[in-house]
Structures are given as C-alpha cells and as structure tokens.
Amino acid sequence: MPALAFSQTGNWDEYNSSLLLEVTRPNGIFTCTGVAVSTTLIVTAAHCLDGEILKIKVFTGSSYDPKNKFFNVKKFKLHPDYHPKNSHYKSDVAKIYLEDKLPDFIKIFPIYKNAIVFGDIYRFGFGERNKKNIRTVITPKFKYMNLKDHVVELNDTFSYQGDSGGPIYLKQGTTTYILAIHSTLSFGPEGKYSYNPLLGSYDQWIFEN
Secondary structure: OOEEEEOOOHHHHHHOOEEEEEEEEOOEEEEEEEEEOOOOEEEEOHHHOOOOOOEEEEEOOOEOOOOOOOEEEEEEEEOOOOOOOOOOOOOOOEEEEEOOOOOOOOOOOOEOOOOOOOOEEEEEEOOEEOOEEEOEEEEOEEEEEEOOOOEEEEEOOOOOOOOOOOEEEEEEOOEEEEEEEOOEEEEEOOEEEEEEEEHHHHHHHHHOO
C-alpha cells in the first residue's frame, strides 16, 4: 500500500518544482498541480485547462494561500491529441508559458526518456486534504508501463481533487527525473490505480515553441 506523508520542509524541499496552479473559470476558482521543466515552462494535465479559462496563477510555495506571490501566465497550450470525450488520460498533457522566470531556488529535473523504469517513485500534488492544499508526497508502486498509450500505471489510492498534473519523480541513486504527470484514476476490474502520461513521450512537443 502506498504511503502518505505531508511535505512541509526538510527532505522534500528538493522537489519544489512541483507547483500549485490556481485556475479561474466562469463558475469558480479551482486548483491543480504542475511541474516546472524549465524556468519559464510548466507542464500540467490538459483536463486542468480544458474549457473556458479566465485566468491562471502559478504559486511556488509549499501550501496554498491566494494572498501569496504568484507568477502570471503568458499563454498555455493543450496537446493536440487530447480529446476528453474519447479518453480522460490519453495525451492529457498541457504546457504553460510564464511571463517571468521562476526563482533560482526552484530545482528543475530532466525528463526521463527510457522505457524501463527502476528506482524510487514519488508523486507530488496539492490536492485538498483536511481542507488545505499542501504539497503532499505519495509513494505509489509501479504497476505497468503502457507504451501504447504513453502512460505509466501506478498502484495509487491517494489521489484527491487538485492532484491532477502533479509530477511523478523517479529517483535512481543520486539522480532524479520527471517520469510522468498524474492524470486520473481507474476503477476497473483490476482495481484502483492511476494513469500518468509519460513526459518522455511528449518531450519534443513540450519544448517546441
């Protein structure tokens, strides 16, 4: 069973490229999670930004406070193969361009591009728990590398609203990569597990202008 822990300070500070997104729609304000892949580029789940978006703010703190400093968004794009009516997870990837650079203390990791996964897996998100959006770390177990759909499936039972778009980090020894981002849960006959788009499959699109 995956373990659940709340990230405040200390050991998890190195994973501060997991960022909180405040998304304003006509019917209210919602939160999601994203991950910085450069000082001006953030990746999140496409379904977080699908539909009519009035404003997006990016927060770098470990907990959500709408009064904290935020970073304005210049523009965003959903992956062209994302079709929510056909699938909730295939190509569920979006990218956000910031107006200004993130601060130097944000530690940005490379995207993992290999097909074989080994090492320690950590999923970060700002899903609401106990009425608070705090950067939280989950340690799910590897289930299956679905290369056909470009997702990694994880045995994960701790996803909450707001965790979508959160990074799955892969630590191999002293090296850390961004393996995927969190998309959605499955409640099929095989049990409850998560679909997570592999960022290595979208690397070219992510970094193209």
